[in-house]
Amino acid sequence: MPKIVDHDARRRELARAVWQVIRERGVAGASVRAVAQRAGWSPSSVQYYFSTQAELLNFAMRVIADETERRADPAHLPADPHEAALALFDRLLPLDPDARTANEVWVAFLSRVLVDAEAGAFNAASNEWLAEVFRDQLQRLVAAGRVSPAIDLDLEVDRLRVLFDGLALHLVTDAPRMPPERARELIRHHLETLSPSAAPDR
Amino acid sequence: MPKIVDHDARRRELARAVWQVIRERGVAGASVRAVAQRAGWSPSSVQYYFSTQAELLNFAMRVIADETERRADPAHLPADPHEAALALFDRLLPLDPDARTANEVWVAFLSRVLVDAEAGAFNAASNEWLAEVFRDQLQRLVAAGRVSPAIDLDLEVDRLRVLFDGLALHLVTDAPRMPPERARELIRHHLETLSPSAAPDR
DNA sequence: ATGCGGTGCCCAAGATCGTCGATCACGACG
DNA sequence: CGTCGTGATCGACGATCTTGGGCACCGCAT
Numbered sequence: 515m516p517k518i519v520d521h522d523a524r525r526r527e528l529a530r531a532v533w534q535v536i537r538e539r540g541v542a543g544a545s546v547r548a549v550a551q552r553a554g555w556s557p558s559s560v561q562y563y564f565s566t567q568a569e570l571l572n573f574a575m576r577v578i579a580d581e582t583e584r585r586a587d588p589a590h591l592p593a594d595p596h597e598a599a600l601a602l603f604d605r606l607l608p609l610d611p612d613a614r615t616a617n618e619v620w621v622a623f624l625s626r627v628l629v630d631a632e633a634g635a636f637n638a639a640s641n642e643w644l645a646e647v648f649r650d651q652l653q654r655l656v657a658a659g660r661v662s663p664a665i666d667l668d669l670e671v672d673r674l675r676v677l678f679d680g681l682a683l684h685l686v687t688d689a690p691r692m693p694p695e696r697a698r699e700l701i702r703h704h705l706e707t708l709s710p711s712a713a714p715d716r
Numbered sequence: 717m718p719k720i721v722d723h724d725a726r727r728r729e730l731a732r733a734v735w736q737v738i739r740e741r742g743v744a745g746a747s748v749r750a751v752a753q754r755a756g757w758s759p760s761s762v763q764y765y766f767s768t769q770a771e772l773l774n775f776a777m778r779v780i781a782d783e784t785e786r787r788a789d790p791a792h793l794p795a796d797p798h799e800a801a802l803a804l805f806d807r808l809l810p811l812d813p814d815a816r817t818a819n820e821v822w823v824a825f826l827s828r829v830l831v832d833a834e835a836g837a838f839n840a841a842s843n844e845w846l847a848e849v850f851r852d853q854l855q856r857l858v859a860a861g862r863v864s865p866a867i868d869l870d871l872e873v874d875r876l877r878v879l880f881d882g883l884a885l886h887l888v889t890d891a892p893r894m895p896p897e898r899a900r901e902l903i904r905h906h907l908e909t910l911s912p913s914a915a916p917d918r
Numbered sequence: 919a920t921g922c923g924g925t926g927c928c929c930a931a932g933a934t935c936g937t938c939g940a941t942c943a944c945g946a947c948g
Numbered sequence: 949c950g951t952c953g954t955g956a957t958c959g960a961c962g963a964t965c966t967t968g969g970g971c972a973c974c975g976c977a978t
Contacts, residue, residue: 518946519955540831545935557936558957567936622827627889628820629744634889641890666905672894673902677875680882687829687836688843692874700875703868707909720974721926748965759965760928769965 525563525573528553532574533619541622544571572632575623578616579640582606585613586647595658596705599651603701606678608685609694617686641675648674655705662710670708677704727765727775730755734776735817743824746773774834777825780818781842784808788849797860798907801853805903808849808880810887811896819888843877850876857910864912872910879906 531553535544546567550557564570585605591598608617626633649671655661681700684692733755737746748769752759766772787807793800810819828835851873857863883902886894 536827537830541827543831546937547935556957559955561937562954562956565937618830622830624885624889625743625824625827628823629742637889638892641886641893645893669902669905672898673879673906676882676886676894676902677879678882679885680878680880683826683881683885684843684878687826687839690840691843691847692878696874700871700878703871704875747963749963758928761926763966764925764927767966 521563526577528555528560528563528570529574529577532570533578533615536619536622537615541571541625546570568630568632571623571626572630572636574619575626575633575636578620578623579636581616582640583643595651595654596660599655599705600698600702602647602651603678604698606682607694607697607701608682609697614686617682621683621686644678645671645675648678652708655708659710661705661708665708674704723765728779730757730762730765730772731776731779734772735780735814735821738820739813739817743820748772770828770832773821773825774838777818777821778838780821781838784815784818785845790852797853797856798862801857801907802900802904804849804853805880806900809896809899809903810884811899816888819884823885823888846880847873847877850880854910857907861912863907863910867910876906 528549531549532544535548535552539548546560547557549570550560553560560570564573586602588598588602591601605613608614623633624637627637628634649667652661652665652667652670652674656663656665656667677700681692681697685694685697730751733751734746737750737754741750748762749759751772752762755762762772766775784807788804790800790804793803810816825835826839829839830836851869854863854867854869854872854876858865858867858869879902883894883899887896887899
Protein backbone atom coordinates (compact mmCIF):
# COMPACT_ATOMS: atom_id res chain seq x y z
CA MET A 515 0.00 0.00 0.00
CA PRO A 516 1.95 3.01 -1.20
CA LYS A 517 1.38 6.71 -0.65
CA ILE A 518 -1.89 6.71 1.20
CA VAL A 519 -4.03 9.84 0.71
CA ASP A 520 -7.10 10.84 2.67
CA HIS A 521 -9.56 10.69 -0.18
CA ASP A 522 -12.39 12.38 1.63
CA ALA A 523 -10.19 15.28 2.71
CA ARG A 524 -8.91 15.71 -0.82
CA ARG A 525 -12.46 15.68 -2.12
CA ARG A 526 -13.53 18.37 0.34
CA GLU A 527 -10.51 20.41 -0.69
CA LEU A 528 -11.67 20.20 -4.29
CA ALA A 529 -15.21 21.11 -3.23
CA ARG A 530 -13.88 24.35 -1.76
CA ALA A 531 -12.19 25.09 -5.05
CA VAL A 532 -15.54 24.53 -6.75
CA TRP A 533 -17.17 27.16 -4.54
CA GLN A 534 -14.44 29.67 -5.27
CA VAL A 535 -14.71 29.17 -9.01
CA ILE A 536 -18.49 29.40 -8.91
CA ARG A 537 -18.34 32.66 -7.00
CA GLU A 538 -15.88 34.09 -9.49
CA ARG A 539 -17.23 32.81 -12.79
CA GLY A 540 -20.62 31.34 -12.03
CA VAL A 541 -21.64 27.72 -12.25
CA ALA A 542 -21.16 27.78 -16.01
CA GLY A 543 -17.49 28.55 -15.41
CA ALA A 544 -17.04 25.66 -13.02
CA SER A 545 -15.27 23.46 -15.53
CA VAL A 546 -13.13 20.58 -14.41
CA ARG A 547 -10.10 22.36 -15.75
CA ALA A 548 -10.91 25.62 -13.94
CA VAL A 549 -11.49 23.84 -10.64
CA ALA A 550 -8.28 21.87 -11.05
CA GLN A 551 -6.27 25.02 -11.73
CA ARG A 552 -7.86 26.76 -8.72
CA ALA A 553 -6.91 23.84 -6.50
CA GLY A 554 -3.42 23.57 -7.96
CA TRP A 555 -3.87 20.19 -9.60
CA SER A 556 -4.04 18.83 -13.08
CA PRO A 557 -7.48 18.14 -14.57
CA SER A 558 -6.67 14.44 -14.64
CA SER A 559 -5.97 14.44 -10.94
CA VAL A 560 -9.37 15.89 -10.25
CA GLN A 561 -10.79 13.14 -12.37
CA TYR A 562 -9.02 10.61 -10.24
CA TYR A 563 -11.21 11.68 -7.32
CA PHE A 564 -14.35 12.53 -9.28
CA SER A 565 -14.78 10.47 -12.38
CA THR A 566 -17.26 12.92 -13.79
CA GLN A 567 -17.98 16.63 -13.57
CA ALA A 568 -21.50 16.04 -12.29
CA GLU A 569 -20.04 13.97 -9.47
CA LEU A 570 -17.71 16.81 -8.54
CA LEU A 571 -20.44 19.46 -8.53
CA ASN A 572 -22.91 17.24 -6.71
CA PHE A 573 -20.36 16.54 -4.01
CA ALA A 574 -19.66 20.24 -3.59
CA MET A 575 -23.40 20.78 -3.24
CA ARG A 576 -23.71 18.04 -0.65
CA VAL A 577 -20.90 19.49 1.45
CA ILE A 578 -22.76 22.79 1.62
CA ALA A 579 -25.95 21.03 2.67
CA ASP A 580 -24.05 19.16 5.37
CA GLU A 581 -22.52 22.34 6.75
CA THR A 582 -25.91 24.01 6.79
CA GLU A 583 -27.41 21.12 8.73
CA ARG A 584 -24.52 21.28 11.16
CA ARG A 585 -25.11 25.00 11.69
CA ALA A 586 -28.72 24.30 12.55
CA ASP A 587 -27.76 21.95 15.38
CA PRO A 588 -30.35 22.74 18.07
CA ALA A 589 -27.87 22.02 20.85
CA HIS A 590 -26.92 25.62 21.65
CA LEU A 591 -30.25 27.30 21.02
CA PRO A 592 -31.92 29.47 23.67
CA ALA A 593 -34.39 27.74 25.95
CA ASP A 594 -37.28 30.04 25.09
CA PRO A 595 -38.97 28.65 21.95
CA HIS A 596 -39.54 32.06 20.42
CA GLU A 597 -35.96 33.15 20.99
CA ALA A 598 -34.79 29.77 19.73
CA ALA A 599 -36.77 30.12 16.52
CA LEU A 600 -35.37 33.58 15.86
CA ALA A 601 -31.86 32.36 16.58
CA LEU A 602 -32.35 29.43 14.24
CA PHE A 603 -33.39 31.70 11.41
CA ASP A 604 -30.37 33.86 12.11
CA ARG A 605 -28.22 30.78 11.60
CA LEU A 606 -30.01 29.46 8.54
CA LEU A 607 -30.47 32.65 6.59
CA PRO A 608 -27.44 33.93 4.69
CA LEU A 609 -26.89 36.89 6.99
CA ASP A 610 -23.14 36.65 7.58
CA PRO A 611 -20.52 36.52 4.81
CA ASP A 612 -19.82 32.80 5.18
CA ALA A 613 -23.44 31.79 5.03
CA ARG A 614 -23.93 34.23 2.23
CA THR A 615 -21.20 32.60 0.17
CA ALA A 616 -22.73 29.21 0.80
CA ASN A 617 -26.10 30.48 -0.35
CA GLU A 618 -24.68 32.10 -3.45
CA VAL A 619 -23.23 28.78 -4.43
CA TRP A 620 -26.50 27.10 -3.53
CA VAL A 621 -28.42 29.45 -5.81
CA ALA A 622 -25.98 28.65 -8.58
CA PHE A 623 -26.63 24.97 -8.01
CA LEU A 624 -30.38 25.42 -8.37
CA SER A 625 -30.03 25.38 -12.14
CA ARG A 626 -28.57 21.90 -11.89
CA VAL A 627 -31.55 20.66 -9.92
CA LEU A 628 -33.58 20.81 -13.11
CA VAL A 629 -31.04 18.91 -15.16
CA ASP A 630 -29.24 16.45 -12.92
CA ALA A 631 -31.21 13.69 -11.22
CA GLU A 632 -28.81 13.41 -8.29
CA ALA A 633 -28.84 17.15 -7.70
CA GLY A 634 -32.61 16.96 -7.77
CA ALA A 635 -32.53 14.26 -5.12
CA PHE A 636 -30.25 16.37 -2.91
CA ASN A 637 -32.54 19.33 -3.29
CA ALA A 638 -35.57 17.25 -2.41
CA ALA A 639 -33.81 15.82 0.64
CA SER A 640 -32.74 19.29 1.72
CA ASN A 641 -36.30 20.56 1.42
CA GLU A 642 -37.52 17.58 3.38
CA TRP A 643 -35.01 18.27 6.12
CA LEU A 644 -35.97 21.94 6.29
CA ALA A 645 -39.63 21.01 6.50
CA GLU A 646 -38.88 18.83 9.51
CA VAL A 647 -36.93 21.61 11.19
CA PHE A 648 -39.70 24.14 10.64
CA ARG A 649 -42.39 21.68 11.72
CA ASP A 650 -40.50 21.05 14.91
CA GLN A 651 -40.07 24.77 15.60
CA LEU A 652 -43.73 25.52 14.97
CA GLN A 653 -44.80 22.70 17.26
CA ARG A 654 -42.56 24.04 20.00
CA LEU A 655 -43.99 27.51 19.53
CA VAL A 656 -47.52 26.12 19.75
CA ALA A 657 -46.65 24.19 22.89
CA ALA A 658 -45.23 27.36 24.42
CA GLY A 659 -48.33 29.32 23.56
CA ARG A 660 -46.44 31.59 21.18
CA VAL A 661 -48.37 30.29 18.18
CA SER A 662 -52.05 29.55 17.99
CA PRO A 663 -52.83 25.84 18.31
CA ALA A 664 -55.61 26.23 15.74
CA ILE A 665 -53.26 26.66 12.80
CA ASP A 666 -53.11 24.16 9.97
CA LEU A 667 -49.64 22.87 10.74
CA ASP A 668 -48.91 21.39 7.31
CA LEU A 669 -50.02 24.58 5.63
CA GLU A 670 -47.98 26.80 7.91
CA VAL A 671 -44.90 24.63 7.50
CA ASP A 672 -45.19 25.00 3.73
CA ARG A 673 -45.78 28.72 4.01
CA LEU A 674 -42.74 29.08 6.21
CA ARG A 675 -40.60 26.96 3.87
CA VAL A 676 -41.63 29.01 0.87
CA LEU A 677 -41.14 32.28 2.72
CA PHE A 678 -37.73 31.16 3.94
CA ASP A 679 -36.45 30.10 0.55
CA GLY A 680 -37.75 33.24 -1.06
CA LEU A 681 -36.03 35.25 1.64
CA ALA A 682 -32.75 33.41 1.19
CA LEU A 683 -33.02 33.97 -2.54
CA HIS A 684 -33.65 37.68 -2.23
CA LEU A 685 -30.85 38.13 0.28
CA VAL A 686 -28.45 36.78 -2.30
CA THR A 687 -29.84 38.01 -5.60
CA ASP A 688 -31.41 41.32 -4.58
CA ALA A 689 -29.26 42.52 -1.72
CA PRO A 690 -29.99 46.26 -2.16
CA ARG A 691 -33.70 45.72 -1.62
CA MET A 692 -33.30 43.00 0.99
CA PRO A 693 -30.64 43.76 3.59
CA PRO A 694 -30.18 41.30 6.48
CA GLU A 695 -32.03 43.52 8.94
CA ARG A 696 -35.07 43.60 6.69
CA ALA A 697 -35.00 39.81 6.47
CA ARG A 698 -34.96 39.55 10.27
CA GLU A 699 -37.86 41.98 10.41
CA LEU A 700 -39.88 39.91 7.97
CA ILE A 701 -39.31 36.71 9.89
CA ARG A 702 -40.20 38.37 13.19
CA HIS A 703 -43.32 39.83 11.65
CA HIS A 704 -44.35 36.53 10.12
CA LEU A 705 -44.05 34.67 13.41
CA GLU A 706 -45.95 37.53 15.02
CA THR A 707 -48.91 36.96 12.70
CA LEU A 708 -49.05 33.36 13.86
CA SER A 709 -49.31 34.43 17.47
CA PRO A 710 -52.59 33.61 19.20
CA SER A 711 -52.78 37.17 20.51
CA ALA A 712 -52.09 38.71 17.15
CA ALA A 713 -54.68 41.30 16.39
CA PRO A 714 -55.71 41.16 12.73
CA ASP A 715 -54.42 44.70 12.27
CA ARG A 716 -50.95 43.69 13.16
CA MET B 717 -32.16 46.82 -49.69
CA PRO B 718 -32.23 43.10 -50.41
CA LYS B 719 -34.19 40.33 -48.73
CA ILE B 720 -35.58 42.11 -45.78
CA VAL B 721 -36.29 39.93 -42.77
CA ASP B 722 -38.16 41.00 -39.69
CA HIS B 723 -35.35 40.53 -37.22
CA ASP B 724 -37.51 40.77 -34.18
CA ALA B 725 -39.96 38.21 -35.50
CA ARG B 726 -37.13 35.85 -36.37
CA ARG B 727 -35.69 36.30 -32.91
CA ARG B 728 -39.02 35.50 -31.31
CA GLU B 729 -39.28 32.44 -33.53
CA LEU B 730 -35.92 31.27 -32.23
CA ALA B 731 -37.03 32.02 -28.69
CA ARG B 732 -39.94 29.64 -29.17
CA ALA B 733 -37.50 26.98 -30.33
CA VAL B 734 -35.54 27.58 -27.14
CA TRP B 735 -38.62 26.86 -25.02
CA GLN B 736 -39.35 23.67 -26.94
CA VAL B 737 -35.81 22.39 -26.54
CA ILE B 738 -35.81 23.23 -22.85
CA ARG B 739 -39.05 21.38 -22.34
CA GLU B 740 -37.70 18.35 -24.19
CA ARG B 741 -34.11 18.18 -22.97
CA GLY B 742 -33.93 20.57 -20.07
CA VAL B 743 -31.95 23.75 -19.75
CA ALA B 744 -28.66 21.93 -20.23
CA GLY B 745 -29.82 20.70 -23.61
CA ALA B 746 -30.45 24.21 -24.86
CA SER B 747 -27.30 24.32 -26.96
CA VAL B 748 -27.09 26.63 -29.92
CA ARG B 749 -27.00 23.62 -32.21
CA ALA B 750 -30.06 22.00 -30.68
CA VAL B 751 -32.05 25.22 -30.88
CA ALA B 752 -30.95 25.76 -34.48
CA GLN B 753 -31.96 22.25 -35.47
CA ARG B 754 -35.31 22.60 -33.73
CA ALA B 755 -35.98 25.83 -35.60
CA GLY B 756 -34.77 24.37 -38.91
CA TRP B 757 -31.70 26.55 -39.27
CA SER B 758 -27.99 26.12 -39.16
CA PRO B 759 -26.14 26.99 -35.95
CA SER B 760 -24.43 29.84 -37.77
CA SER B 761 -27.75 31.35 -38.75
CA VAL B 762 -28.74 31.46 -35.13
CA GLN B 763 -25.41 33.12 -34.52
CA TYR B 764 -26.41 35.79 -36.99
CA TYR B 765 -29.31 36.84 -34.79
CA PHE B 766 -27.75 36.11 -31.42
CA SER B 767 -24.01 36.52 -31.34
CA THR B 768 -23.74 34.46 -28.21
CA GLN B 769 -25.59 31.65 -26.48
CA ALA B 770 -26.18 33.75 -23.38
CA GLU B 771 -27.79 36.39 -25.57
CA LEU B 772 -30.12 33.81 -27.05
CA LEU B 773 -31.22 32.47 -23.68
CA ASN B 774 -31.43 35.98 -22.27
CA PHE B 775 -33.75 37.01 -25.06
CA ALA B 776 -35.88 33.90 -24.63
CA MET B 777 -36.32 34.78 -20.98
CA ARG B 778 -37.09 38.40 -21.74
CA VAL B 779 -39.79 37.45 -24.21
CA ILE B 780 -41.42 35.27 -21.61
CA ALA B 781 -41.12 38.02 -19.04
CA ASP B 782 -42.80 40.42 -21.45
CA GLU B 783 -45.60 37.96 -22.04
CA THR B 784 -45.95 37.52 -18.30
CA GLU B 785 -46.26 41.26 -17.83
CA ARG B 786 -48.81 41.30 -20.62
CA ARG B 787 -50.72 38.48 -18.99
CA ALA B 788 -50.73 40.46 -15.76
CA ASP B 789 -52.53 43.26 -17.55
CA PRO B 790 -55.24 44.22 -15.07
CA ALA B 791 -57.68 44.99 -17.90
CA HIS B 792 -59.40 41.62 -17.93
CA LEU B 793 -59.30 40.90 -14.25
CA PRO B 794 -62.50 40.30 -12.29
CA ALA B 795 -64.06 43.38 -10.76
CA ASP B 796 -63.94 42.05 -7.23
CA PRO B 797 -60.49 42.85 -5.81
CA HIS B 798 -60.15 39.56 -4.00
CA GLU B 799 -61.09 37.54 -7.08
CA ALA B 800 -58.81 39.75 -9.13
CA ALA B 801 -55.87 39.10 -6.83
CA LEU B 802 -56.40 35.35 -6.97
CA ALA B 803 -56.70 35.46 -10.75
CA LEU B 804 -53.53 37.50 -10.97
CA PHE B 805 -51.56 34.94 -8.99
CA ASP B 806 -52.94 32.23 -11.23
CA ARG B 807 -51.48 34.10 -14.16
CA LEU B 808 -48.16 34.92 -12.57
CA LEU B 809 -47.27 31.63 -10.94
CA PRO B 810 -45.80 28.91 -13.17
CA LEU B 811 -48.91 26.75 -13.09
CA ASP B 812 -49.27 25.86 -16.76
CA PRO B 813 -46.52 24.30 -18.95
CA ASP B 814 -45.64 27.54 -20.73
CA ALA B 815 -45.24 29.53 -17.58
CA ARG B 816 -43.40 26.61 -16.07
CA THR B 817 -40.85 26.60 -18.86
CA ALA B 818 -40.41 30.31 -18.37
CA ASN B 819 -39.69 29.76 -14.72
CA GLU B 820 -37.23 26.98 -15.43
CA VAL B 821 -35.28 29.40 -17.56
CA TRP B 822 -35.57 31.94 -14.78
CA VAL B 823 -34.13 29.48 -12.27
CA ALA B 824 -31.32 28.64 -14.64
CA PHE B 825 -30.55 32.33 -14.92
CA LEU B 826 -30.46 32.94 -11.19
CA SER B 827 -26.90 31.68 -11.13
CA ARG B 828 -25.93 34.29 -13.70
CA VAL B 829 -27.52 37.10 -11.71
CA LEU B 830 -24.53 37.00 -9.39
CA VAL B 831 -21.84 37.15 -12.07
CA ASP B 832 -23.44 38.83 -15.08
CA ALA B 833 -24.22 42.53 -14.79
CA GLU B 834 -26.95 42.45 -17.42
CA ALA B 835 -28.70 39.51 -15.82
CA GLY B 836 -28.44 41.31 -12.48
CA ALA B 837 -30.05 44.44 -13.86
CA PHE B 838 -32.79 42.40 -15.47
CA ASN B 839 -33.48 40.61 -12.22
CA ALA B 840 -33.60 43.86 -10.27
CA ALA B 841 -36.03 45.40 -12.76
CA SER B 842 -38.22 42.33 -12.59
CA ASN B 843 -38.32 42.48 -8.81
CA GLU B 844 -39.13 46.15 -8.95
CA TRP B 845 -42.02 45.53 -11.33
CA LEU B 846 -43.40 42.72 -9.19
CA ALA B 847 -43.25 44.92 -6.10
CA GLU B 848 -45.35 47.54 -7.86
CA VAL B 849 -47.91 44.95 -8.93
CA PHE B 850 -48.23 43.54 -5.43
CA ARG B 851 -48.40 46.96 -3.84
CA ASP B 852 -51.21 47.88 -6.17
CA GLN B 853 -53.12 44.70 -5.43
CA LEU B 854 -52.76 45.09 -1.69
CA GLN B 855 -53.95 48.68 -1.86
CA ARG B 856 -57.02 47.61 -3.81
CA LEU B 857 -57.73 44.88 -1.28
CA VAL B 858 -57.44 47.38 1.54
CA ALA B 859 -59.75 49.80 -0.25
CA ALA B 860 -62.29 47.02 -0.71
CA GLY B 861 -62.12 46.07 2.94
CA ARG B 862 -60.67 42.66 2.15
CA VAL B 863 -57.41 43.47 3.86
CA SER B 864 -56.98 45.31 7.10
CA PRO B 865 -56.02 48.97 6.58
CA ALA B 866 -53.73 48.74 9.60
CA ILE B 867 -51.10 46.63 7.88
CA ASP B 868 -47.60 47.89 7.25
CA LEU B 869 -47.90 48.09 3.47
CA ASP B 870 -44.17 48.05 2.72
CA LEU B 871 -43.69 45.08 4.97
CA GLU B 872 -46.58 43.13 3.49
CA VAL B 873 -45.44 43.87 -0.04
CA ASP B 874 -42.03 42.46 0.80
CA ARG B 875 -43.54 39.45 2.51
CA LEU B 876 -45.72 38.78 -0.49
CA ARG B 877 -42.79 39.20 -2.88
CA VAL B 878 -40.65 36.78 -0.92
CA LEU B 879 -43.51 34.31 -0.56
CA PHE B 880 -44.27 34.52 -4.25
CA ASP B 881 -40.70 33.95 -5.41
CA GLY B 882 -40.26 31.08 -2.98
CA LEU B 883 -43.46 29.60 -4.30
CA ALA B 884 -42.35 29.96 -7.91
CA LEU B 885 -39.04 28.36 -7.02
CA HIS B 886 -40.64 25.40 -5.30
CA LEU B 887 -43.13 24.88 -8.12
CA VAL B 888 -40.22 24.41 -10.48
CA THR B 889 -37.58 22.71 -8.35
CA ASP B 890 -39.73 20.66 -5.98
CA ALA B 891 -42.82 19.82 -8.01
CA PRO B 892 -43.74 16.64 -6.09
CA ARG B 893 -44.06 18.52 -2.82
CA MET B 894 -45.53 21.66 -4.36
CA PRO B 895 -48.20 20.92 -6.94
CA PRO B 896 -50.06 23.86 -8.49
CA GLU B 897 -53.15 23.29 -6.35
CA ARG B 898 -51.08 23.52 -3.18
CA ALA B 899 -49.58 26.77 -4.42
CA ARG B 900 -53.06 28.21 -4.97
CA GLU B 901 -54.03 27.07 -1.50
CA LEU B 902 -51.03 28.80 0.05
CA ILE B 903 -51.77 32.07 -1.72
CA ARG B 904 -55.41 31.95 -0.75
CA HIS B 905 -54.49 31.23 2.85
CA HIS B 906 -51.93 33.99 2.96
CA LEU B 907 -54.41 36.58 1.69
CA GLU B 908 -56.89 35.21 4.20
CA THR B 909 -54.51 35.97 7.07
CA LEU B 910 -54.38 39.58 5.94
CA SER B 911 -58.15 39.88 6.13
CA PRO B 912 -59.49 42.27 8.76
CA SER B 913 -61.95 39.61 9.90
CA ALA B 914 -59.31 36.92 10.14
CA ALA B 915 -59.50 35.29 13.49
CA PRO B 916 -56.00 34.71 14.88
CA ASP B 917 -56.70 30.98 14.94
CA ARG B 918 -57.25 30.87 11.21
C1' DA C 919 -31.38 45.26 -68.16
C1' DT C 920 -27.67 45.17 -65.58
C1' DG C 921 -24.26 45.87 -62.23
C1' DC C 922 -23.50 46.84 -57.34
C1' DG C 923 -23.88 46.73 -52.48
C1' DG C 924 -25.87 45.16 -48.56
C1' DT C 925 -28.36 41.48 -46.34
C1' DG C 926 -29.09 36.84 -44.99
C1' DC C 927 -27.05 32.46 -44.50
C1' DC C 928 -23.46 29.18 -44.01
C1' DC C 929 -18.83 26.60 -43.77
C1' DA C 930 -14.46 26.07 -41.57
C1' DA C 931 -11.26 26.81 -38.06
C1' DG C 932 -9.82 28.12 -33.27
C1' DA C 933 -10.63 27.60 -28.48
C1' DT C 934 -12.52 25.25 -24.70
C1' DC C 935 -14.61 21.52 -22.51
C1' DG C 936 -15.71 16.51 -20.65
C1' DT C 937 -14.19 12.07 -20.81
C1' DC C 938 -11.33 7.92 -21.79
C1' DG C 939 -7.12 5.23 -22.24
C1' DA C 940 -2.37 4.71 -21.54
C1' DT C 941 1.60 5.99 -18.97
C1' DC C 942 4.88 7.42 -15.39
C1' DA C 943 6.49 8.04 -10.38
C1' DC C 944 6.91 6.11 -6.14
C1' DG C 945 6.54 3.94 -1.82
C1' DA C 946 5.25 -0.23 0.94
C1' DC C 947 5.49 -4.94 1.36
C1' DG C 948 7.25 -9.68 0.21
C1' DC D 949 15.97 -5.60 -3.87
C1' DG D 950 12.01 -6.64 -6.91
C1' DT D 951 6.94 -6.09 -7.49
C1' DC D 952 2.74 -4.13 -7.57
C1' DG D 953 -0.84 -0.98 -6.49
C1' DT D 954 -1.78 3.86 -5.64
C1' DG D 955 -1.43 8.60 -7.00
C1' DA D 956 -0.83 11.75 -10.62
C1' DT D 957 -0.26 13.00 -15.37
C1' DC D 958 -0.44 13.44 -20.46
C1' DG D 959 -2.54 12.99 -24.91
C1' DA D 960 -6.41 12.36 -27.77
C1' DC D 961 -11.30 12.25 -29.21
C1' DG D 962 -15.72 14.14 -29.78
C1' DA D 963 -18.77 17.88 -28.78
C1' DT D 964 -19.45 22.53 -28.02
C1' DC D 965 -19.34 27.92 -28.46
C1' DT D 966 -17.47 31.46 -30.93
C1' DT D 967 -15.17 34.03 -34.62
C1' DG D 968 -13.85 35.20 -39.41
C1' DG D 969 -14.40 34.67 -43.86
C1' DG D 970 -17.10 33.57 -47.92
C1' DC D 971 -21.26 32.61 -50.84
C1' DA D 972 -25.99 33.66 -52.66
C1' DC D 973 -29.47 36.55 -53.48
C1' DC D 974 -32.40 40.50 -53.65
C1' DG D 975 -33.51 45.44 -54.66
C1' DC D 976 -32.28 49.75 -56.12
C1' DA D 977 -29.51 53.00 -59.22
C1' DT D 978 -27.73 53.51 -63.36
